[in-house]
Amino acid sequence: MIEKREKAQPRSLTLKENNYSFFSLAKNAFSKHKNWPQAWRSTEPKPEYDVIVVGAGGHGLATAYYLAKEHGSKNIAVIDKGWLGGGNTGRNTTIIRSNYMWDESAGIYEHSLKLWETLSHELNFNTMFSQRGVLTLAHTEHELKEMTRRVEAIRLNGIDSEVLNPRAIKQIVPIIDINPQLRYPVMGGFIQRRGGTARHDAVAWGYARAADQLGVDIIQNCEVTGFNIKKGTITAVKTVKGEIKANKVACVVAGHAGVIAEMAGFRLPIDSRPLQALVSEPIKPILDTVIMSNSVHMYVSQSDKGELVLGAGADSYNSYSQRGSLNIIEGMLAAAVELFPVFSRLRMLRSWGGIVDTCPDASPIISKTPVKNLYFNCGWGTGGFKATPGSGHVFADLVAKDEPNSLAAPFSLDRFVGGYLIDEHGAAGVAH
Amino acid sequence: MLHIECPWCGFRDDAEFHYGGEAHITRPDPSKTLTDEKFSEYLFLKTNTKGLILERWCHRSGCRRWFNVLRNTITNEILEVYPVTETPSSKQGKETYDRNWRRISPSKKTPKTDEAK
Numbered sequence: 001m002i003e004k005r006e007k008a009q010p011r012s013l014t015l016k017e018n019n020y021s022f023f024s025l026a027k028n029a030f031s032k033h034k035n036w037p038q039a040w041r042s043t044e045p046k047p048e049y050d051v052i053v054v055g056a057g058g059h060g061l062a063t064a065y066y067l068a069k070e071h072g073s074k075n076i077a078v079i080d081k082g083w084l085g086g087g088n089t090g091r092n093t094t095i096i097r098s099n100y101m102w103d104e105s106a107g108i109y110e111h112s113l114k115l116w117e118t119l120s121h122e123l124n125f126n127t128m129f130s131q132r133g134v135l136t137l138a139h140t141e142h143e144l145k146e147m148t149r150r151v152e153a154i155r156l157n158g159i160d161s162e163v164l165n166p167r168a169i170k171q172i173v174p175i176i177d178i179n180p181q182l183r184y185p186v187m188g189g190f191i192q193r194r195g196g197t198a199r200h201d202a203v204a205w206g207y208a209r210a211a212d213q214l215g216v217d218i219i220q221n222c223e224v225t226g227f228n229i230k231k232g233t234i235t236a237v238k239t240v241k242g243e244i245k246a247n248k249v250a251c252v253v254a255g256h257a258g259v260i261a262e263m264a265g266f267r268l269p270i271d272s273r274p275l276q277a278l279v280s281e282p283i284k285p286i287l288d289t290v291i292m293s294n295s296v297h298m299y300v301s302q303s304d305k306g307e308l309v310l311g312a313g314a315d316s317y318n319s320y321s322q323r324g325s326l327n328i329i330e331g332m333l334a335a336a337v338e339l340f341p342v343f344s345r346l347r348m349l350r351s352w353g354g355i356v357d358t359c360p361d362a363s364p365i366i367s368k369t370p371v372k373n374l375y376f377n378c379g380w381g382t383g384g385f386k387a388t389p390g391s392g393h394v395f396a397d398l399v400a401k402d403e404p405n406s407l408a409a410p411f412s413l414d415r416f417v418g419g420y421l422i423d424e425h426g427a428a429g430v431a432h
Numbered sequence: 433m434l435h436i437e438c439p440w441c442g443f444r445d446d447a448e449f450h451y452g453g454e455a456h457i458t459r460p461d462p463s464k465t466l467t468d469e470k471f472s473e474y475l476f477l478k479t480n481t482k483g484l485i486l487e488r489w490c491h492r493s494g495c496r497r498w499f500n501v502l503r504n505t506i507t508n509e510i511l512e513v514y515p516v517t518e519t520p521s522s523k524q525g526k527e528t529y530d531r532n533w534r535r536i537s538p539s540k541k542t543p544k545t546d547e548a549k
Contacts (some may be wrong), residue, residue, distance in 0.1 A: 269476035
């Protein structure tokens with residue numbers, strides 16, 4: 001049965017056959033855009049793969065892409081219980097930055113940011129990466145001092161960051177209220193000018209198309225129900241589409257890492273909680289940078305469509321319900337309106353929640369597991385989107401070589417036994 | 433938003449409460465036999481169930497007292513509220529308590545294998 005299906009599978013188009021360019025755009029315009037080839041194939045599972053990546057979000061697809069491109073793996077599948085990019089990849093507020101304090105975090109996030117800078121070209125897909133700057137505000141004297149220290153640490157790692165006074169902030173963001181009489185006055189801030197935003201769907205689609213061109217099978221609607229583990233080594237993945245044999249399995253399942261780990265018989269130091277975001281009705285361009293405030297708990301940017309994209313905080317309690325408490329949104333909107341009085345008459349179009357896997361130290365896990373040939377990349381908490389290319393890149397390296405490289409090594413599961421935590425609560429932007 | 437019934441103050445919004453995480457975690461005896469793995473398990477590893485979970489809440493903006501709750505993390509439905517010093521008394525609560533990996537024997541904690549079947 002499975003063999004029959006395999007024969008019926010379409011061949012993946014090479015980059016040569018399906019290259020997006022001005023020429024292909026002009027050519028397709030003549031046929032009224034009716035003959036564009038499919039960006040990627042929808043496939044059914046083969047009986048066996050070298051590597052199965054569980055989770056077709058940005059991180060998972062990036063992992064598959066780099067495995068195929070840089071490690072020459074030919075027989076790779078990415079499976080997902082829904083559609084690709086339908087989880088947290090499609091729910092986040094798309095902020096990209098690398099202004100983390102500790103060396104370990106600076107390493108991986110800066111690696112990621114450098115990949116972002118050439119990603120559209122590399123994937124032949126416009127990810128709409130816009131380096132509009134990420135400005136983080138300080139509202140107390142102490143926060144400003146702490147921020148200055150943080151900026152120095154970031155600069156020592158060769159990452160751009162500069163402290164700004166309220167006047168300079170007002171120049172960059174004319175709509176902000178810097179009145180010192182505010183409940184939480186703007187006392188300063190710091191900006192990473194290389195930071196910015198990208199189109200989240202395009203990142204998933206770009207990686208999916210590029211991975212497909214390298215022969216990776218993307219299998220959607222294929223939920224994992226369990227694993228086959230023999231003598232402590234993984235041999236197959238049980239799915240709703242049957243059992244699929246695999247030499248190696250890489251799990252990148254944000255929001256459900258704990259559930260998948262339990263299927264494999266071990267536990268993770270992860271709590272899963274709802275994180276909310278919302279968008280306003282579209283308005284004319286008024287905000288051309290990303291504003292974050294950790295203490296009043298608000299972050300906002302304006303999308304290319306004109307909607308304001310606002311992020312709220314994570315709920316304090318564990319939940320898989322994909323919705324959060326209203327008081328979290330109320331608190332965030334109150335802060336937003338105080339900082340930007342011009343927002344007060346805006347209507348919000350949509351709000352939604354995603355489930356984020358948070359670690360005790362607010363840093364991710366990129367690691368081998370107690371089960372041989374099973375790897376986990378999880379625990380990115382409230383800010384995994386920015387790391388998509390870098391995370392996929394180092395995780396592919398770990399899966400291919402069975403040893404983490406120097407960027408991934410600090411993020412192993414062992415750190416919770418040895419006590420080498422990477423405490424990034426201060427940089428996470430969202431309280432945990 | 434959760435609507436939690438404090439045993440002393442009645443139903444209130446979750447904004448009044450502080451979440452205390454998983455309930456019924458016993459601190460291991462700090463003797464010489466306590467390994468790093470064992471302590472890490474106590475300190476960091478989570479149950480984080482998708483489904484029924486036993487957890488602690490404190491009515492921070494009210495009576496400031498702690499109590500335990502049986503909640504479904506998929507529907508956010510609260511099924512039982514009981515004192516911190518006791519174990520759950522409902523059938524589902526008892527099952528959730530007994531099924532927890534912290535209370536099953538160490539031999540069962542090793543990765544599941546199909547050979548055992």
